[in-house]
Amino acid sequence: MSDNGLHMQGIHKAFGGVPVLKGIDLTLRPGEIHALLGENGAGKSTLMNILGGILHADAGEISIDGKRIQMTDPRVSQQAGVRFIHQELNVVGDLMVYENIFLGAEWTDRFGFLRVEDMCRRTVELLGKMGATIHPKRLVRDLEPSYKQMVEIAKALLTDAKLIIMDEPTTSLTSYEVEKLMETMRTLRDGGVGIIYISHKLKEVLQICDRYTVLRDGQLAGSGLIRDTNEEELTRLMVGKSVGNEPRKETVRAEETFLEVSNLSSGKWFQGIQFALAKGEILGFTGLAGDGRTELFEAIFGCRPYTGEIRVKGQQHRLRHPRQALAAGIGLVPKNRKENAIIKDMSIMENLSLTALKNFQSKLLLDGKKESSAFERYRELLSIKVADPNLPIVSLSGGNQQKVVLAKWLEADPEILIFDNPTQGIDVGAKAEIYQIITELAKKGKAIIILSSELPEIMRLCDRVMVMYQGEITGELIRQEVDEETIMLYATGVKRGKQAG
C-alpha cells in the first residue's frame, strides 16, 4: 500500500551554490488533497518544478506508484501522470471549450479532418466528472473564472492524470467560485486523483485539504494531518523564528501630518481605505498577492481613477496624472523596475534626469553639464557603482539600477516617497544600502511609505504597518506589536483589527 502514490525523498537543489531545497520529503497518497505551504521563497515552486520535470534535482528520488522515475523532462513527468495547473490560467479565450481542452492533442480521422463530435462528447464527459455542465461549443472568453479553471483541469484530465498540482488556484476567484472549485477537487479526489494544493489562504487549506507539508527556507518545517492542526500552528510553522535583522533604532515622529487618505475606493481593487502619514515616519503596507496595495498607491500617484479624499499637508487634491501627484509632493518608486521604472534604451544619466528634467535646462535647451554634475552628486551620495554615466542603464546591476531610479526621485524631491517593493531582485549588500538610504530620508523629514511582502524588510524599516487583505486594511500595527505571526493572521483575513468594518 505504501508504494502507491507519489514519494519524493531527500530532494536537494541549489542555484549557483545557494541551497534552495535541503533534503525535502513529500508523500502524496492517491485520492488525497495535500497542502504545500510556505512563505514566498520557501522553496515550494522549486520543489514542484522538479516534480514537473522543469528543474532537475541535485539529489533525491522520486517514485510514482512504486516506480522510480528520473524527471529529466516535462514530458517524462506528463507521461507519469503529473499535471500542473498554474496560477494564471492558460486558456485561449477566443477558442471554444472543447477546442481548448483538445488544444495540441486534437482527434482527427484518417483524412486529417477534426472529429468535432467525438471531441465534444469527450468534453461533456470530462466536465461531467467534475459535476459541471458547460456546452462544449461555448467560447471560453464568456465563461466565469471558475469555469475557465475547470476547462483547464479538464485539459489536465484528458489524458490519464494521477496527480494534479494546483498553484494558488483561488487567487482570482470569488468566494462562490472557490466553493465550486472545492467541489471539483473533492470529486477528483474521490475518483482517486492526488492533488497538491499550493495556497496562502489557510482557511481554504483547512477546509479542503487532508494533509499538509510546510516548507521554510528550503527545509521541511512540519507535516501531518490537517484535522490535527489549526491556523495558528500552520502560521507558526511557515514563519518560524523571525530572522535576526536588527530593526531600525530610533523612531522620529513629528506631529505634522503630510498625507491623509480617507474613504478611498477604486472598483474591485480596494475599498474604504483610510490612513495618515506623518513627517519623518516610515509606514509599511503589506499583505499577500492580490491584496490591492499596489493599486491603492497607483491611485494615490494619479495613475488610477478613485473615489474618496487625498490630502497632502491638509490640502485636498484630485490626482488624475502622476505629474499632478508630483506637484502635490508625492513620488513613487514602482515595483518591477524593468517594466515600470527604467527606460532601457537610455543612458544611466538620462534615466536619472528624466523626472526632474526641468532642473537640467539652460534657457530652453538641456544642459549636459548640469546633468553630469548632478550625476556625480548622486553617485557619491548613494555610492552608485558605475564606470561611465553615458552607458545604457541596463549595463548596471539591479542594485545600482535601483539606486539610479532612487536618485531620479531624489532629484524631483517630493516630500512623500512611496516605495513599492524597493529591493526586488537586488542582492543582499545593495539591499542594506537601500535600507540605509530610506532610513536617512525619513530622518531628514521625508514621509515614507514602503510596500512589501517581505516581512523582514517591513520589520526592519517601518514605524507602523498596515496589513491589507483583499483590498481592505485589516490591521494596523505599531512597531512594538509587529511580528510575523500577527501579520500573517491579518494578511490571510483570519483576524481583523480596529480599522476593519
Place this chain on the structure above:
Amino acid sequence: MMNLPPTAQNTKASSWKARGQWLWSEYSVIVAFVVIILIASMLDSHFVSLDNLTNILRQVSIIGIISLGMTVVMLSGGIDLSVGAVLALLGALSVSVLNATQSVLLALLAALAAGAIVGSLNGLMVTKGRIPSFIATLGMMASARSIVLYFAAGGSLSGKAEGYTVIANTEWLGLALPVYIFLFMTLLVYVLMHKTRFGRYVYAIGSNEKAALLSTIRVNRVKMGVYMLCSIFVAAAAVVESSRLNSISSASSGLSYELDAIAAVIIGGTRMSGGRGKVIGTFFGVLILGVLNNMLNLMNISPYLQGLVKGLIIIAAVLLQKKEQQ
C-alpha cells in the same frame, strides 16, 4: 560581499565592448552611406559631378522634410501613414488659398495651420481615442485623399498668382531653396530631439511608455505634439511640392510618400517600435535612397525595377538592426 570584485572587473571590459556596440548601432548608417557613395562613383564617373550631387539633394528634399516628421512619430512608438495623402490635401488647400487671395504668405500660413489641425486630429485619435496609430492614420490617409479628390474633381489645381513658384525654384550658391529648407529643418529636429525636454520625453515614451508615465511625463500631451509636428512638416513639404510645378494633382501628388519616408527612417536606424534612433540617421537614410535612385537612373535601369532595389535595401537594413539587437 562576494559580488563586489567580479562586477568591478567586469564593468571595465564590458563597458568598452558595450560602448563599441552602441557606437556601431547608432552610426552604422553613415558607414553604409559612405560605402554606397564609393560604389556609385566607381560605377559611373558622372555620379560625382557637382551638378548631379546637388540634383540628388534637390530631389530628396521633399521626402526628406516628411521623413524628419516621420522620425519623431516613429521614435515615440507610433507611425503616420497619412503623410502622402495629407500632402496632397494641404497642397491643394495652399494653391486654392493662393488663387483666392493672391498672397503667397497666406497660402503658406493656411497650409501650416491646416497641418496643425490634421496633426491634432491624428493625435487625438491616438491619445484620447486609444486607437493604434497605424489604424488612426490609415483612416486619415483614406479620408484626406478622398477629400482632395472630391475637391479637385480628380484633377489638378494650378496656381494663378505671381511668386508662388519662387519657393521651390530659387537657387542660392548652386543649391535650391528646398534643400536649404530640408537642411534647416534637419538641424531644427536635431536640436529638438537631442537638446530639449520634448525630445527626451519622446524617446522615453517610445522606449517604455509605462515607465515614462510613472516618471511623471505627460504622455498624451507629448504624443499630441509629435503628431502635430509631423503634419506641420508635411504642410511645409506640401507647399514646396505644389510650388515646384505651380500645381498639385489630387490623384498622384504624395502617392506612396509615406512608404518612402518610413523607408528612410528605417534605413536610418530608427527602431519600428520606437525609443531608439537618430535624426542624423534619417538624414543619411534619405540620402541613401536618393543616391540609389540616382544610380539606377544613371545606369539606365528600368524605373520599374527601382522599387525592387528599395525593397531589398529596407529589408537588409532591418535585418542588420535585428542582428545588432541580439
